[in-house]
Structure formats: C-alpha cells, structure tokens
Amino acid sequence: MIDSLRYRHRYLIAILILLAACTHADPLPAPTVTPQVVQRFKTTPTATNIPETLPATDPTPTSLFTPMPEPPDISRRTHTHLDVTFDYAQKTLQVTQKISYTNTTDELLSPIPLVIPPATQAGLFRLESLEPGPGTNLTNLAMENSQIWLHFQPPVMPEQTIEITLDFQLNIPPGGKAFGYTHRQTLLADWHPFIPPYLEDHGWLINAPGPVGEYLVYPLSDFTVNLCLSPPDLDLIIAASAPLTQQAEGCFVYHTLAKRNFTLAISPYYHVSTASNKTVTVKVYNFPAHAAMGDRTAKLALSAWDTFTELFGDNQRQFMSIVEADIFDGLEADGLFYLSDWYFSSADQTPKNYYELLIVHETAHQWFFGYVHNDQANEPWLDEALATYCELLFYEKHHPGLVDWWWQFRVHSFSPTGAVNSTIYDYNEYRPYINAVYLRGALFLQALRDQTGDDAFSTFLYKFVQSGEDDFMRDTTYFNELLDTVSDADIAPILSEFFH
Ligand SMILES: [Zn+2]
Numbered sequence: 001m002i003d004s005l006r007y008r009h010r011y012l013i014a015i016l017i018l019l020a021a022c023t024h025a026d027p028l029p030a031p032t033v034t035p036q037v038v039q040r041f042k043t044t045p046t047a048t049n050i051p052e053t054l055p056a057t058d059p060t061p062t063s064l065f066t067p068m069p070e071p072p073d074i075s076r077r078t079h080t081h082l083d084v085t086f087d088y089a090q091k092t093l094q095v096t097q098k099i100s101y102t103n104t105t106d107e108l109l110s111p112i113p114l115v116i117p118p119a120t121q122a123g124l125f126r127l128e129s130l131e132p133g134p135g136t137n138l139t140n141l142a143m144e145n146s147q148i149w150l151h152f153q154p155p156v157m158p159e160q161t162i163e164i165t166l167d168f169q170l171n172i173p174p175g176g177k178a179f180g181y182t183h184r185q186t187l188l189a190d191w192h193p194f195i196p197p198y199l200e201d202h203g204w205l206i207n208a209p210g211p212v213g214e215y216l217v218y219p220l221s222d223f224t225v226n227l228c229l230s231p232p233d234l235d236l237i238i239a240a241s242a243p244l245t246q247q248a249e250g251c252f253v254y255h256t257l258a259k260r261n262f263t264l265a266i267s268p269y270y271h272v273s274t275a276s277n278k279t280v281t282v283k284v285y286n287f288p289a290h291a292a293m294g295d296r297t298a299k300l301a302l303s304a305w306d307t308f309t310e311l312f313g314d315n316q317r318q319f320m321s322i323v324e325a326d327i328f329d330g331l332e333a334d335g336l337f338y339l340s341d342w343y344f345s346s347a348d349q350t351p352k353n354y355y356e357l358l359i360v361h362e363t364a365h366q367w368f369f370g371y372v373h374n375d376q377a378n379e380p381w382l383d384e385a386l387a388t389y390c391e392l393l394f395y396e397k398h399h400p401g402l403v404d405w406w407w408q409f410r411v412h413s414f415s416p417t418g419a420v421n422s423t424i425y426d427y428n429e430y431r432p433y434i435n436a437v438y439l440r441g442a443l444f445l446q447a448l449r450d451q452t453g454d455d456a457f458s459t460f461l462y463k464f465v466q467s468g469e470d471d472f473m474r475d476t477t478y479f480n481e482l483l484d485t486v487s488d489a490d491i492a493p494i495l496s497e498f499f500h
Helices: 004-020 288-312 341-345 354-364 381-398 400-414 430-452 454-470 476-486 492-498
Strands: 078-087 092-102 112-115 125-132 138-144 147-152 161-171 179-182 185-188 221-230 237-240 244-248 251-259 264-267 271-276 281-286 319-325 330-333 336-340
Touching: 112 161, 125 138, 125 147, 185 319, 221 237, 237 251, 237 281, 237 319, 264 319, 264 336, 271 288, 281 288, 288 319, 288 341, 288 354, 288 381, 288 454, 319 341, 319 354, 330 354, 336 341, 336 354, 341 354, 354 381, 381 400, 381 430, 381 476, 400 430, 430 454, 430 476, 430 492, 454 476
Parallel strands: 078 221, 281 319, 319 336
Antiparallel strands: 078 092, 092 161, 112 147, 125 161, 138 147, 179 185, 185 264, 221 251, 237 264, 244 251, 271 281, 330 336
C-alpha cells in the first residue's frame, strides 16, 4: 500500500527536479519519451518552457470557490475540472486541474502525454505540482516541448480510468492574441492542458504550431470550470463557451458535456446581446462602439444555426458565444468564437461584407470542428473548406441573388491556387494558405456537387456530419469513402485537379 503523503511529496520533488533541469541525488530516471509513441510533428518543436524558479513550499490551491458536488458521469469521456483564480491586475491564472481519463483504446498506454498549449511560449506556464490518483503508479514524468509525458508502471489498461491533478500558474501575455490581453480584454483560448486523441494506427496525435492556421486536436471532454476573480468584487463581464451554471461572490461556475475545449473572454467593457430559439442560445459580446450591432449579430447567428440544423441535423451544443476581439481575423472554439473588431467596424448594412460572411462561417464551425472531429493541422481543409462552403449554402437560402457576388467577392477575386489538402506547415503566410485550403476548397466542393448532383451532395454532407457523433476523427480517406457510398460519379479527375 502506498503512503499517499510520501507519494505526493516524492512526485512534487520529481517535478521540481525535472523543471529545474539540474542533476540531483534522487534516484528517479532521467526524463525520456518512450520511442514507440508516434508524434506527428511536421515542424521543429518550439522551445521547451522550463521555469527558472522553484516554489519554496508545497503550493496549496488558492481557489475562492467551494467546489460543487460533481454530477454523476457515467460516460467514458474525459472529465476536466478546472478551478481557476484570475488575478486581473497581475494577469495571471492560478489553476488546479483534475483530469479523469479512461483508456478507451485496446492498447496498454504509457507514457500518456498532457498537451500544454501555453508552454509553446517560454515563461507562460509554470507547473507547481502533479499528482496521480489512487490505483496508478507514476514512475516518471518528463517535460518535452510543450507536453508533460506521464510514465505509468504498469501501463494504463484498456477501460482503466486514471486521475491526474495538477497545479499550475499561467502568465497571460500582452498582445492581441487568442491567449493574451490588451487594455480592454483578456482572451483565454487554448489555455488548459489536455490529453490528446490516441489513434490506434499512429499513436498520440500531437501537432506542433505552424506559421498559419490552428494546430491542436482536442477530443471531447466534459468540463466543470470554477472561475474566481481576484479581487472578487471586480466588475467584469465574462464570455464563456458554455452557459453560466452558478454565480456567487466573484466566482462563476460552468458545467458542460462533450466539448472540445473551454474558452473564455473577459472585459469590463463588453455589451451583451442575447437571442434564443428552440435549438440554440447565442450571446454576443461587443465593445461599446459596436453595441448596436449585437442584436443584428445574434439574429444572423441564429439564422445560420437554423440553416445548418436543417442541412446537417441537430447539434446538441445549443449554445454559442460570439466575442468581438482585439485579434487578427477570427478564431473558432467549441461553443464560442472570437471575431476581430475590424469586421464589426467595416460592416455596412448589407449582407455583402466579411462581417456577415464570417459570422456564418464561424457558426458553421460548431458543426465542422465542434461536431465533426478532424486534424486541423494536417487536414485543415476538412473543417475550413466546409465552413467556407457553408457561407455559400447560407447565401443560397437567404440571399439567392448574391450567389454570384459571393463567388466573385470571396473566391474568384483572389485567383486562388494551391492544393486543397495542404497542411498548415506548407505555408508561411495566411493569404496563400486561405486561397488553397478555404477558397480552392470551396471550388473543390462545388465541383463535387456539380458531378454528383444536388441530392447526392446534400445527402453526403448530412451523413458526413452525423458520422461525427462518435467522435472518431474524420479524414480525407473517410470523406472519399463516404462519398462513394452516396454517388457513382467518377470523382478521380476532381481529386487530381484539387489535391496533391
Ligand atoms: Zn474557419
């Protein structure tokens, strides 16, 4: 039987030794990564983030919130519990994260990685402690690139559930980034550690950041998030990717099932607009200059949600936040998206602008990203080409007179070139990447539709989306095989024209 206190102490020490990157008399093995685990890196990994200073004592979680009892979770999905204290003045997050993970593969798993997106940049992530739950024997952990690899002996068995609890601090960097702050907002996207998907043929799916595009692949998880403000009486508006479950004394509780990630935006200035119907609630967070656009934005998103429900079937998400943000362009998360304030500033009163196109586009990502799972780094076309084509589908229904305008404005005016199935590592700049993946992607989908006919094409899209329900990752091979089942059309010439 393990002496849990001694055990905990030992692993805290192990972490500190590893993170201090120094030798020590402790007999723990050197940090290694077992070679049979495949990582799908396509570029040189970015700098390892190793904290320079060590905490003097065993850190104690500092959340102001008294945790709610967990609802029963009978699924085999990962459950992620985040206790977060946001120090508004210091722009830091103090986090206690508990992950409950079930090995749903047929293989023995060790090591198991924790992907830590902020650790791709030095100085943002500082691990303070990590403890395994009962019934597991953690023999070593190693920080490599932006992952922590957890070595279990014996390995984690199929159907075995393990628990990991980690304490860490995040320093939110300044700048208009999806994890960063400006003078009027703090954005928290891709900020929490997670266990990536495990592909039976390839191993752990971990991608490195690229010069363009998104790179993280999140499996579904249930989330419980307790966010507490420090000090608690701050007058801040919080946009979240799930509805608020409970609020008390500066603390905000969210509980949501089967989402890819949990995303927030915080500002003292947001104006909030809300719209609901039977299938979804949309909340829009605008800076004061665009407060008058909130209702228009919510109504447009509701209309897009209904259109995609008709085309692709129900999406059980039923909630979406739209956040005006100090970022370049837009960024989708599960249950929330950021959209650059430029799109709000530049919109006219007509549907002929990027503001309208991108509200529709980002809403479509709740199906092609949220619902259907794909490798965003290596096959970004599977969500981006489809989300772009969704703009056209929306305009066909709501603005049929603007279909030609859409093709000219959105696609032909850029004379796009490049392979639709490019990766994010194939480009150093956004414009040629978008031209190839998004715009030629839309041309590719139109060519498929012309070849197969409207009925077969719409049946195909419906089936493709609904297949996402099991959270098995969809790839190009699956796309082509499914297309084969709904149409006898010869698509080989189209594939050779658009793919490399
Ligand atoms: Zn997109």
